[in-house]
Amino acid sequence: MKDLLSSDHVEIDSILDELLAALEKDDAAEVFQKLDFFWARLAMHIRAEHLHLFPSILEAVQKGEPNEANDLNVSAKFLRDTLEQLKNDHNFFMRELGESVKQMLAMREDNWRDESDKLKVLRAKINVLRVRLERHNELEENYIYSRAEAFLPADVQRLRSKIQKELENLPSRFSKSG
Numbered sequence: 049m050k051d052l053l054s055s056d057h058v059e060i061d062s063i064l065d066e067l068l069a070a071l072e073k074d075d076a077a078e079v080f081q082k083l084d085f086f087w088a089r090l091a092m093h094i095r096a097e098h099l100h101l102f103p104s105i106l107e108a109v110q111k112g113e114p115n116e117a118n119d120l121n122v123s124a125k126f127l128r129d130t131l132e133q134l135k136n137d138h139n140f141f142m143r144e145l146g147e148s149v150k151q152m153l154a155m156r157e158d159n160w161r162d163e164s165d166k167l168k169v170l171r172a173k174i175n176v177l178r179v180r181l182e183r184h185n186e187l188e189e190n191y192i193y194s195r196a197e198a199f200l201p202a203d204v205q206r207l208r209s210k211i212q213k214e215l216e217n218l219p220s221r222f223s224k225s226g
Protein backbone atom coordinates (compact mmCIF):
# COMPACT_ATOMS: atom_id res chain seq x y z
CA MET A 49 0.00 0.00 0.00
CA LYS A 50 2.74 2.33 1.00
CA ASP A 51 4.71 1.67 -2.20
CA LEU A 52 1.68 2.04 -4.46
CA LEU A 53 0.30 5.26 -3.03
CA SER A 54 3.62 6.85 -2.03
CA SER A 55 5.02 6.48 -5.52
CA ASP A 56 1.81 8.01 -6.84
CA HIS A 57 2.49 10.98 -4.53
CA VAL A 58 5.90 11.32 -6.18
CA GLU A 59 4.39 11.25 -9.68
CA ILE A 60 1.73 13.79 -8.78
CA ASP A 61 4.38 16.01 -7.17
CA SER A 62 6.36 16.07 -10.37
CA ILE A 63 3.27 17.16 -12.33
CA LEU A 64 2.80 19.90 -9.74
CA ASP A 65 6.42 20.97 -10.30
CA GLU A 66 5.72 21.20 -14.03
CA LEU A 67 2.62 23.26 -13.34
CA LEU A 68 4.61 25.66 -11.15
CA ALA A 69 7.32 25.92 -13.82
CA ALA A 70 4.68 26.82 -16.41
CA LEU A 71 3.29 29.45 -14.02
CA GLU A 72 6.81 30.79 -13.56
CA LYS A 73 7.09 31.13 -17.35
CA ASP A 74 3.75 32.92 -17.55
CA ASP A 75 2.69 30.52 -20.28
CA ALA A 76 -1.09 30.42 -19.93
CA ALA A 77 -1.75 27.67 -22.45
CA GLU A 78 0.82 25.41 -20.84
CA VAL A 79 -0.46 26.28 -17.36
CA PHE A 80 -3.92 25.23 -18.44
CA GLN A 81 -2.70 21.91 -19.79
CA LYS A 82 -0.61 21.09 -16.68
CA LEU A 83 -3.34 22.27 -14.32
CA ASP A 84 -5.91 20.06 -16.00
CA PHE A 85 -3.59 17.06 -15.81
CA PHE A 86 -2.62 17.72 -12.17
CA TRP A 87 -6.28 18.02 -11.23
CA ALA A 88 -7.16 14.76 -12.99
CA ARG A 89 -4.26 12.80 -11.46
CA LEU A 90 -4.88 14.09 -7.96
CA ALA A 91 -8.58 13.30 -8.36
CA MET A 92 -7.74 9.69 -9.28
CA HIS A 93 -5.48 9.37 -6.25
CA ILE A 94 -8.07 10.87 -3.95
CA ARG A 95 -10.76 8.59 -5.36
CA ALA A 96 -8.62 5.56 -4.52
CA GLU A 97 -8.27 6.77 -0.94
CA HIS A 98 -11.90 7.84 -0.52
CA LEU A 99 -13.53 4.80 -2.08
CA HIS A 100 -11.18 2.07 -0.94
CA LEU A 101 -8.41 2.83 1.52
CA PHE A 102 -10.14 5.05 4.06
CA PRO A 103 -13.36 3.00 4.31
CA SER A 104 -11.33 -0.18 4.79
CA ILE A 105 -9.36 1.36 7.62
CA LEU A 106 -12.48 2.77 9.26
CA GLU A 107 -14.16 -0.61 9.02
CA ALA A 108 -11.18 -2.31 10.63
CA VAL A 109 -11.13 0.30 13.39
CA GLN A 110 -14.84 -0.23 14.04
CA LYS A 111 -14.42 -3.97 14.22
CA GLY A 112 -11.72 -3.46 16.79
CA GLU A 113 -8.88 -4.78 14.68
CA PRO A 114 -6.01 -5.25 14.98
CA ASN A 115 -5.64 -7.77 17.75
CA GLU A 116 -2.48 -6.27 19.12
CA ALA A 117 -4.13 -4.51 22.03
CA ASN A 118 -1.56 -1.76 22.38
CA ASP A 119 -3.76 1.21 23.29
CA LEU A 120 -6.29 0.48 20.58
CA ASN A 121 -8.74 3.10 21.82
CA VAL A 122 -6.21 5.87 21.50
CA SER A 123 -5.18 4.61 18.07
CA ALA A 124 -8.76 4.27 16.90
CA LYS A 125 -9.59 7.82 17.91
CA PHE A 126 -6.38 9.09 16.40
CA LEU A 127 -7.07 7.25 13.15
CA ARG A 128 -10.64 8.48 12.93
CA ASP A 129 -9.56 12.08 13.56
CA THR A 130 -6.70 11.82 11.11
CA LEU A 131 -8.93 10.39 8.38
CA GLU A 132 -11.41 13.20 8.97
CA GLN A 133 -8.64 15.75 8.57
CA LEU A 134 -7.36 14.05 5.42
CA LYS A 135 -10.86 14.07 3.93
CA ASN A 136 -11.13 17.80 4.64
CA ASP A 137 -7.83 18.27 2.81
CA HIS A 138 -9.14 16.28 -0.17
CA ASN A 139 -12.23 18.47 -0.34
CA PHE A 140 -10.06 21.56 -0.21
CA PHE A 141 -7.77 20.33 -3.01
CA MET A 142 -10.64 19.39 -5.31
CA ARG A 143 -12.52 22.62 -4.65
CA GLU A 144 -9.48 24.83 -5.26
CA LEU A 145 -8.44 22.97 -8.41
CA GLY A 146 -11.98 22.86 -9.78
CA GLU A 147 -12.25 26.62 -9.33
CA SER A 148 -8.84 27.17 -10.90
CA VAL A 149 -9.73 25.13 -13.97
CA LYS A 150 -12.96 27.12 -14.29
CA GLN A 151 -10.98 30.36 -14.12
CA MET A 152 -8.58 29.14 -16.80
CA LEU A 153 -11.51 28.21 -19.04
CA ALA A 154 -12.90 31.73 -18.59
CA MET A 155 -9.45 33.20 -19.37
CA ARG A 156 -9.23 31.15 -22.56
CA GLU A 157 -12.71 32.27 -23.53
CA ASP A 158 -11.47 35.83 -23.02
CA ASN A 159 -8.46 35.19 -25.30
CA TRP A 160 -6.07 35.24 -22.32
CA ARG A 161 -6.69 38.93 -21.64
CA ASP A 162 -4.73 40.25 -18.59
CA GLU A 163 -3.33 36.75 -18.30
CA SER A 164 -0.23 37.80 -16.38
CA ASP A 165 -2.14 39.27 -13.43
CA LYS A 166 -4.54 36.37 -13.35
CA LEU A 167 -1.73 33.83 -13.47
CA LYS A 168 -0.09 35.57 -10.51
CA VAL A 169 -3.23 35.04 -8.46
CA LEU A 170 -3.36 31.43 -9.58
CA ARG A 171 0.28 30.89 -8.68
CA ALA A 172 -0.33 32.12 -5.13
CA LYS A 173 -3.29 29.75 -4.88
CA ILE A 174 -1.31 26.77 -6.14
CA ASN A 175 1.54 27.52 -3.75
CA VAL A 176 -0.84 27.46 -0.79
CA LEU A 177 -2.20 24.17 -2.06
CA ARG A 178 1.29 22.75 -2.44
CA VAL A 179 2.17 23.44 1.21
CA ARG A 180 -1.02 21.77 2.40
CA LEU A 181 -0.51 18.83 0.02
CA GLU A 182 3.02 18.28 1.32
CA ARG A 183 1.78 18.08 4.90
CA HIS A 184 -1.14 15.92 3.83
CA ASN A 185 1.08 13.41 2.04
CA GLU A 186 3.47 13.21 4.97
CA LEU A 187 0.62 12.45 7.31
CA GLU A 188 -0.69 9.72 5.03
CA GLU A 189 2.68 8.16 4.46
CA ASN A 190 3.69 8.19 8.12
CA TYR A 191 0.44 7.24 9.81
CA ILE A 192 -2.04 5.79 7.34
CA TYR A 193 -0.41 3.81 4.53
CA SER A 194 1.85 1.83 6.82
CA ARG A 195 -1.00 1.09 9.22
CA ALA A 196 -3.33 -0.13 6.51
CA GLU A 197 -1.08 -3.16 5.99
CA ALA A 198 -0.96 -3.93 9.70
CA PHE A 199 -4.71 -3.52 10.00
CA LEU A 200 -5.94 -5.45 7.03
CA PRO A 201 -3.63 -8.39 6.42
CA ALA A 202 -6.36 -10.59 4.94
CA ASP A 203 -7.75 -7.89 2.71
CA VAL A 204 -4.58 -6.29 1.58
CA GLN A 205 -4.34 -7.90 -1.87
CA ARG A 206 -7.95 -7.16 -2.75
CA LEU A 207 -7.57 -3.61 -1.54
CA ARG A 208 -4.33 -3.18 -3.46
CA SER A 209 -5.90 -4.20 -6.75
CA LYS A 210 -8.87 -1.88 -6.24
CA ILE A 211 -6.50 0.99 -5.55
CA GLN A 212 -4.31 0.07 -8.51
CA LYS A 213 -7.37 0.19 -10.77
CA GLU A 214 -8.25 3.72 -9.66
CA LEU A 215 -4.67 4.87 -10.13
CA GLU A 216 -4.72 3.65 -13.73
CA ASN A 217 -8.14 5.07 -14.51
CA LEU A 218 -6.92 8.11 -16.42
CA PRO A 219 -9.69 10.14 -18.08
CA SER A 220 -9.79 9.47 -21.82
CA ARG A 221 -8.97 13.07 -22.75
CA PHE A 222 -5.36 12.38 -21.65
CA SER A 223 -4.90 9.06 -23.36
CA LYS A 224 -3.15 10.51 -26.43
CA SER A 225 -0.74 12.79 -24.56
CA GLY A 226 0.72 9.79 -22.68
Ligand SMILES: [Fe+2]
Nearest residue numbers: 094097134188
Ligand atom coordinates in the same frame (compact mmCIF):
# COMPACT_ATOMS: atom_id res chain seq x y z
FE1 LIG B 1 -4.89 11.94 0.37
Ligand SMILES: [Fe+2]
Nearest residue numbers: 053093097188
Ligand atom coordinates in the same frame (compact mmCIF):
# COMPACT_ATOMS: atom_id res chain seq x y z
FE1 LIG C 1 -2.40 10.14 -0.78
